[in-house]
């Protein structure tokens with residue numbers, strides 16, 4: 622719990638900073654300073670953190686990255702989390718390229734749900750944004766996930782003006798027959814190349830306005846703590862959600878703890894203060910030491926992402942990260 626009474630029962634873990642795609646708002650094409658293998662947390666370290674976090678009250682785990690399906694021991698990581706007393710939900714955020722092949726094994730290992738990132742349904746635009754081909758693979762991955770019977774399948778769409786703002790209707794159409802949630806996410810300024818500054822930003826209120834124009838009779842629905850607004854188009858099986866990732870209007874109900882691929886706790890996406898959990902793990906720290914660091918890191922969480930962004934405390938070391946792959950989306 623923190624000073625503002627927020628309770629953190631959801632741990633997001635970046636299991637690698639590597640990726641098979643190069644989304645323009647996330648990674649540069651070249652010159653990436655990837656973590657060395659020994660800098661990444663090992664499987665034993667990750668599962669130890671999960672055990673301790675579960676004893677403190679964490680119930681939900683999300684594996685992310687980078688691309689978590691590139692991690693060779695992802696099945697063991699899922700199995701280990703699913704066998705941890707107290708953990709009742711294991712989720713994964715993926716670009717979906719490898720899902721067709723892996724969905725069934727992932728489900729068998731204990732994965733409950735997947736969030737698949739897909740910003741366009743158009744092959745040429747997909748190539749532009751990810752600098753790779755693959756839209757058909759991602760859509761096949763989505764179908765495989767639905768057939769596998771995950772309890773939750775969601776599609777993450779980073780909404781960008783002049784890029785996919787003309788595809789809102791096509792994405793909503795995906796929810797017609799499939800019980801998925803399509804989530805439009807505001808672009809965030811976390812890429813070293815600052816695509817963010819090129820006029821692509823498409824804010825929450827504008828996305829909502831455009832959606833309402835297209836679908837005037839959207840019905841309010843319920844969703845997760847990350848989702849600012851949730852709707853359902855009449856007669857549609859799935860839902861549509863908006864995530865105010867930049868406007869930060871949902872910080873008061875934040876329930877998330879982040880662990881970076883190199884083992885740092887971040888109590889907010891916008892904070893540049895990190896708490897070195899890896900050092901505690903590798904310097905012989907006891908379970909109580911690990912628990913204490915988790916509790917302290919979350920107790921120090923500021924009121925919202927704006928305060929976190931504006932914090933310039935000279936007494937702490939600030940870590941500027943160049944990509945969401947390092948922090949974990």
Ligand code: SAM
Nearest residue numbers: 647686687688714715716738777808809945950
């Ligand atoms: N590779 C996986 C994927 O793409 O789903 C997991 C990691 S990715 C960093 C997690 C999420 O962060 C994705 O949905 C991605 O679109 C989102 N993301 C990355 N950079 C972003 C940015 N600058 N603004 C908003 N969302 C971003």
Ligand code: SF4
Nearest residue numbers: 640642644647687716
């Ligand atoms: Fe890779 Fe995901 Fe970043 Fe795209 S958003 S480059 S798929 S980590």
